Amino acid sequence: MITIWDVIKKIRKIHWIRYKDPVPEELRGWSHHAPPVRPRAFLGLGVSEITNRYCETRRDVYLRRVLRIKNFEKTPPLATGSSVHKIFSEASREVRKILLSKDPLREIEKTLEKAEYISKNICGEDLKRYCVKLYKTLILSWGSEIVRERSLYGGDTITSLPWISELRIDGSLIGLSDRLMIDAIINLSTVVEIKTGVERDFHKTSLAGYALAIESNIEIPIDYGILIYVNGFPNNEPEIKFDVIYISPDLRKEFIDARDEVIDMILGGKDPGFSKECPDHCPFKTFCRG
Numbered sequence: 001m002i003t004i005w006d007v008i009k010k011i012r013k014i015h016w017i018r019y020k021d022p023v024p025e026e027l028r029g030w031s032h033h034a035p036p037v038r039p040r041a042f043l044g045l046g047v048s049e050i051t052n053r054y055c056e057t058r059r060d061v062y063l064r065r066v067l068r069i070k071n072f073e074k075t076p077p078l079a080t081g082s083s084v085h086k087i088f089s090e091a092s093r094e095v096r097k098i099l100l101s102k103d104p105l106r107e108i109e110k111t112l113e114k115a116e117y118i119s120k121n122i123c124g125e126d127l128k129r130y131c132v133k134l135y136k137t138l139i140l141s142w143g144s145e146i147v148r149e150r151s152l153y154g155g156d157t158i159t160s161l162p163w164i165s166e167l168r169i170d171g172s173l174i175g176l177s178d179r180l181m182i183d184a185i186i187n188l189s190t191v192v193e194i195k196t197g198v199e200r201d202f203h204k205t206s207l208a209g210y211a212l213a214i215e216s217n218i219e220i221p222i223d224y225g226i227l228i229y230v231n232g233f234p235n236n237e238p239e240i241k242f243d244v245i246y247i248s249p250d251l252r253k254e255f256i257d258a259r260d261e262v263i264d265m266i267l268g269g270k271d272p273g274f275s276k277e278c279p280d281h282c283p284f285k286t287f288c289r290g
């Protein structure tokens with residue numbers, strides 16, 4: 001599983017990309033007073049509304065924002081994604097207790113005993129066994145890092161710090177919601193996005209959105225992001241993959257362009273039409289296809 005050491009090792013390998021292609025001031029979130037970061041309108045958008053490309057015409061955004069459709073379906077992939085996010089969040093909260101404990105090994109044991117109870121409250125019956133394993137995997141990975149650092153260095157180090165998960169951030173200065181939810185942040189410098197399902201390029205663009213929002217809000221630079229893919233549901237075996245991404249000037253421009261396109265579409269109020277291919281899990285299928 002992913003520890004802060006794993007992240008640091010990967011970031012070391014991509015520092016040179018940042019060195020060769022640094023982020024100019026005008027593409028930092030704190031440059032929200034002027035274009036391109038300043039939006040044409042402040043509509044309180046969510047990052048996924050801007051970056052998700054599951055619907056190629058963006059009719060999903062039109063339905064939600066222009067026609068104000070709210071009672072869309074919570075399809076199985078959405079429910080699975082939500083359970084996985086909650087398990088990550090619970091595990092990172094519990095790891096903070098392990099960090100504060102004088103006896104981390106005992107605390108890990110106690111925390112593992114809660115796996116069934118926590119999973120029962122978060123996941124549906126079909127996903128319960130998977131959630132128990134995922135929760136235990138996270139606790140053991142992060143907890144063992146704390147035990148390791150204490151035994152090696154006689155105390156906690158920066159790499160034993162847990163992630164801060166499910167963090168609210170105000171993205172309103174750049175036209176986003178004032179209550180954006182960020183999956184996690186590591187060491188106040190790297191933003192984390194957790195995904196289930198297949199890898200898509202536009203997931204990287206979301207990282208740029210969150211980075212710009214954090215920069216606009218608390219004025220610290222966010223140069224790296226982590227995409228974590230959590231899968232393995234059919235076999236009940238958590239499969240976790242991650243990649244560290246440099247939030248480059250191009251990725252930032254991509255996000256800003258996508259944000260401006262969505263703003264124009266909403267302000268124009270024109271139906272963008274149907275997508276040629278609609279994914280099975282689209283929560284708007286009943287509205288578009290009847």
Ligand code: SF4
Nearest residue numbers: 055060275278282288
């Ligand atoms: S059903 Fe198709 S057209 Fe409608 S929002 Fe979903 S993907 Fe887009």
